[in-house]
Amino acid sequence: MSDENAIYEMSINARISWQAHSLSNVGSNGSNRLLPRRQLLSDGTETDACSGNIAKHYHASLLTEKVAADGGRICPACLRGDGRRAAALIALPEYKNLNLKSAVTECVVCDTHGFLLTGKKGEEGKSADRERVSKHTTVEYAFALALPTKHAESDQLMARGGNSKDGGQMLMKMVARSGEYALCVRNKCAAIGNDLESGQQLVKDPKERQRRHHYVLEALRDQFLSPSGAMTATMLPHLSGLKGAIVIRRTPGRAFVYSPLEEDFIEQLQGMSVGICEVRVFQSAAEFSAIMSDLATSSTPYTVPQYAKGKA
Amino acid sequence: MNQQIWLTAYYHFPSVFSCRVPMSSISSAKTLPSPGPATIRLALIRTGIELFGLDHIRDELFPIIRSMNVKIIPPEQVAISTQTLKHYKGSADERVVDSIGYREFAHARGNLQVCLQISTAYVDVFKEILRGIGYWGQTSSLTCCVRVEHKEPDKSLCAVPLWKISPDVRTQSYFVEVATEFKRQDLTWEEIAGNTENMLSFLDVEIFLWPLYICERDGKGTLLVRRSL
Numbered sequence: 001m002s003d004e005n006a007i008y009e010m011s012i013n014a015r016i017s018w019q020a021h022s023l024s025n026v027g028s029n030g031s032n033r034l035l036p037r038r039q040l041l042s043d044g045t046e047t048d049a050c051s052g053n054i055a056k057h058y059h060a061s062l063l064t065e066k067v068a069a070d071g072g073r074i075c076p077a078c079l080r081g082d083g084r085r086a087a088a089l090i091a092l093p094e095y096k097n098l099n100l101k102s103a104v105t106e107c108v109v110c111d112t113h114g115f116l117l118t119g120k121k122g123e124e125g126k127s128a129d130r131e132r133v134s135k136h137t138t139v140e141y142a143f144a145l146a147l148p149t150k151h152a153e154s155d156q157l158m159a160r161g162g163n164s165k166d167g168g169q170m171l172m173k174m175v176a177r178s179g180e181y182a183l184c185v186r187n188k189c190a191a192i193g194n195d196l197e198s199g200q201q202l203v204k205d206p207k208e209r210q211r212r213h214h215y216v217l218e219a220l221r222d223q224f225l226s227p228s229g230a231m232t233a234t235m236l237p238h239l240s241g242l243k244g245a246i247v248i249r250r251t252p253g254r255a256f257v258y259s260p261l262e263e264d265f266i267e268q269l270q271g272m273s274v275g276i277c278e279v280r281v282f283q284s285a286a287e288f289s290a291i292m293s294d295l296a297t298s299s300t301p302y303t304v305p306q307y308a309k310g311k312a
Numbered sequence: 313m314n315q316q317i318w319l320t321a322y323y324h325f326p327s328v329f330s331c332r333v334p335m336s337s338i339s340s341a342k343t344l345p346s347p348g349p350a351t352i353r354l355a356l357i358r359t360g361i362e363l364f365g366l367d368h369i370r371d372e373l374f375p376i377i378r379s380m381n382v383k384i385i386p387p388e389q390v391a392i393s394t395q396t397l398k399h400y401k402g403s404a405d406e407r408v409v410d411s412i413g414y415r416e417f418a419h420a421r422g423n424l425q426v427c428l429q430i431s432t433a434y435v436d437v438f439k440e441i442l443r444g445i446g447y448w449g450q451t452s453s454l455t456c457c458v459r460v461e462h463k464e465p466d467k468s469l470c471a472v473p474l475w476k477i478s479p480d481v482r483t484q485s486y487f488v489e490v491a492t493e494f495k496r497q498d499l500t501w502e503e504i505a506g507n508t509e510n511m512l513s514f515l516d517v518e519i520f521l522w523p524l525y526i527c528e529r530d531g532k533g534t535l536l537v538r539r540s541l
Contacts, residue, residue: 026396040391040533042421142327257326
């Protein structure tokens with residue numbers, strides 16, 4: 001595979017339509033109403049929102065499944081879905097000397113989603129100081145924001161089992177939300193197996209980096225095509241539309257992102273990208289799937305030349 | 313002899329962002345309507361390392377970044393809402409339990425302008441770094457540099473430390489909040505990058521006034537509109 005296929009960074013800028021979902025909520029009002037998430041927009045309108053946290057969590061879970069099924073490297077914390085990732089291992093005796101290289105080498109999910117083990121001053125005569133160990137995430141999610149003119153919701157009265165002394169059914173109001181959402185995701189492919197902040201190559205085997213890159217892109221594709229989040233056991237969303245643009249940057253720098261709340265977001269991305277990035281437009285879920293599958297199989301993560309020469 | 317000139321970079325926010333107010337609790341974090349000066353200097357350092365390598369930034373550009381003039385012109389309109397998020401919380405016995413936290417998120421219309429005063433010898437390298445900044449503060453606060461030009465900032469639209477404002481300027485109903493700035497212009501690399509006991513000891517907290525007029529403040533959130541000071 002030639003370097004022409006290497007990607008430094010890519011972004012997905014999409015309008016995605018979900019019908020009758022409750023993917024991201026702010027909690028419940030006691031036990032009788034589930035409250036949807038709201039965000040005030042700069043024009044003074046309030047719109048529906050889905051947090052990036054839940055989308056990132058879902059990507060990590062898809063990635064874990066793929067890596068585990070393939071017999072890839074994964075740490076015990078990620079395998080059980082612990083969001084602290086490598087930082088959750090420090091209490092275990094075999095991970096007492098955890099460092100950046102070992103954490104990243106031994107786990108694809110820690111490498112992709114990042115972690116933070118905070119520094120700690122040791123107690124005099126009892127324990128040594130602990131140095132901060134961290135890696136930034138390679139996949140970054142914005143909030144999904146509903147287009148205010150293309151969003152609706154309806155209250156649903158649901159029955160659920162109660163723990164009251166009478167043991168009867170309890171009623172709960174849940175909101176089924178439907179609409180077209182603006183969503184941006186950025187994936188820094190060059191950071192797979194590398195720490196770009198300290199200039200270190202942590203995973204030296206190009207085949208291993210390629211495998212990790214492939215898993216990340218496949219999980220990204222799958223999460224758009226089969227949405228998940230909160231309440232999906234009984235309110236799995238209908239995916240009814242997906243359009244937008246994938247921006248691919250092959251040299252160091254940023255893959256552009258532009259708010260899909262704006263009608264002309266694809267034209268803006270195309271205009272900004274001339275001579276800098278490649279823009280692949282998709283008008284349906286099938287076209288998106290084809291582009292992502294192609295990237296997963298034919299692209300490679302960018303290798304920083306200094307790292308490859310061992311000068312970093 | 314190299315002249316000092318102003319570079320202005322314009323940043324689009326593709327979604328919501330959250331630049332935490334210093335000293336606000338992680339479990340109940342307020343947001344600023346734009347990044348503060350220290351956040352901008354740190355973003356320049358971080359992006360510079362990614363694009364040009366650690367040695368070049370530490371030895372060549374850090375002395376410039378720590379002492380350069382930085383001006384910030386916030387977006388034309390900013391709306392702030394509070395979101396409830398799931399958090400992990402440590403307990404005294406080192407167990408980690410699920411908890412909830414609150415964090416403000418902002419949505420902006422119009423571009424954020426970041427203005428740097430630098431020597432003409434460094435224009436090209438700083439243009440590249442400014443274009444390379446992809447987020448402010450936390451990684452989910454995505455941003456995208458749409459252009460960089462040689463332009464002096466309109467001072468009446470810049471966020472300023474409160475003590476610098478003349479007493480005859482009417483500041484009522486403008487957005488006032490604390491933000492961080494580098495403590496000194498001669499900070500050492502070790503002070504900002506070292507794994508020191510107090511990681512934020514190189515920062516000063518100052519009260520800033522943003523040229524953003526508070527139009528609405530209710531249960532839905534706060535709506536701010538840019539207006540000259």
